[in-house]
Amino acid sequence: MKVLSVVLQKGGVGKTTLALHWAVEAHRQHSDPVAILDLDVQASAVRWYQRREAEHPLVRQADASRAKEAVAACRGEGMSWVFLDTMPRANSAMAIRLADLCVIPCGPSVLDIEALASTIALAATHSRPCVLVINQGRHSSGINQKVRKVLQQYGLPVCPVPVMRRAVLVDAFIEGAVAVELQPHSKAAREIAATWQWLLTQL
Numbered sequence: 001m002k003v004l005s006v007v008l009q010k011g012g013v014g015k016t017t018l019a020l021h022w023a024v025e026a027h028r029q030h031s032d033p034v035a036i037l038d039l040d041v042q043a044s045a046v047r048w049y050q051r052r053e054a055e056h057p058l059v060r061q062a063d064a065s066r067a068k069e070a071v072a073a074c075r076g077e078g079m080s081w082v083f084l085d086t087m088p089r090a091n092s093a094m095a096i097r098l099a100d101l102c103v104i105p106c107g108p109s110v111l112d113i114e115a116l117a118s119t120i121a122l123a124a125t126h127s128r129p130c131v132l133v134i135n136q137g138r139h140s141s142g143i144n145q146k147v148r149k150v151l152q153q154y155g156l157p158v159c160p161v162p163v164m165r166r167a168v169l170v171d172a173f174i175e176g177a178v179a180v181e182l183q184p185h186s187k188a189a190r191e192i193a194a195t196w197q198w199l200l201t202q203l
Contacts, residue, residue: 001075002203003082005099009122010115011088013105014135016044017169018195019085023057024178025196032080037071039064039095040087051176057083067094092119097126101203105135106151108143113150120154131202133195134162157202161194 006019019036027034034057038045049059058079062070064087074082084095096102102123106112116132123130132151137144144162151158166188168179175182180189 001079001082002100003071003084003098004199005084005086005092005095005102006105007084007086007092007095007099007102007119007123008104008106008112008115009088009092009119010112013107013112013115014163015088015105016040016048016085017173018103018105018133018135018163019083020045020048020057020173021169021178021180021192022196022199023081023083024180025192026081027056028180029193029196030080033078034058034081034083035060035074035077035079036083036085037062037067037074038085039067040085042087045085048173048176051174053176054181057081064092064094067098071098093122093126096123096128099128101199102128102130103133103199104130105133106147107136108134108138108141108147113147116151116154120156129202131157131159131199133159137162137164139164159195159198161191161198163191163195164188 006015023034023036036059038061046061086092086095168183168188172178172182
C-alpha cells in the first residue's frame with residue numbers, strides 16, 4: 001500500500017481537488033482499491049463523496065491526531081492507495097510522517113510560495129520524500145514558468161505538467177465527480193492523468 005499526503009501549511013491551494021482527482025485516476029488506471037482520508041475539519045472531501053454516485057474511491061473522515069490508526073485500518077482492508085487530504089495548519093506532521101510521498105501543490109501566488117519553506121522543512125525533518133506540483137496555473141501567462149523557476153530552487157522534483165485553473169474542476173466537485181467523468185477529453189482530464197503518471201515515476 002502506498003500513502004500519498006497532499007500537504008501545504010496553507011489553505012486555498014487546491015489540495016482537496018487534487019487528492020480527489022488523483023484518487024479517481026489511480027482507481028481508473030489500475031482498478032485498485034483506493035481510499036481518501038479527509039483530515040480536514042471542513043470535511044470537503046467527505047461532502048464530495050456524499051454527492052457521488054460511484055462507489056470508488058472510498059472517502060473517510062479522520063481526525064489528524066489519529067491518522068496513523070486510520071491508515072492502518074486502510075491497510076487492513078487491502079487498500080492499494082491511500083491519499084491524505086490535509087488541513088491548512090502547522091499540525092500536518094503526522095500526515096507527513098505516514099507518507100511514502102509528500103505532494104506539495106503550489107499556486108502562482110506569493111502566499112503559496114512563501115508557505116513552501118516550512119512544509120518542505122517539516123518533511124525533511126521526518127526524512128520524507130517530497131515533490132512539487134504547480135496547481136491553479138494561469139492561462140496564457142508567463143507566471144507559470146516564473147513559479148517553476150522558483151520551485152526548482154528548492155532542489156526537489158517539480159512536475160513538468162501544471163494543473164491549470166479550469167471550470168470543469170469546480171463543476172465536477174459540485175457534482176461529486178471529477179473532470180474526466182464530466183469531460184473525458186478535456187484539457188483538465190489530460191492534465192490530471194499526466195500529473196498522476198508523473199507521480200507514479202516519483203514513487
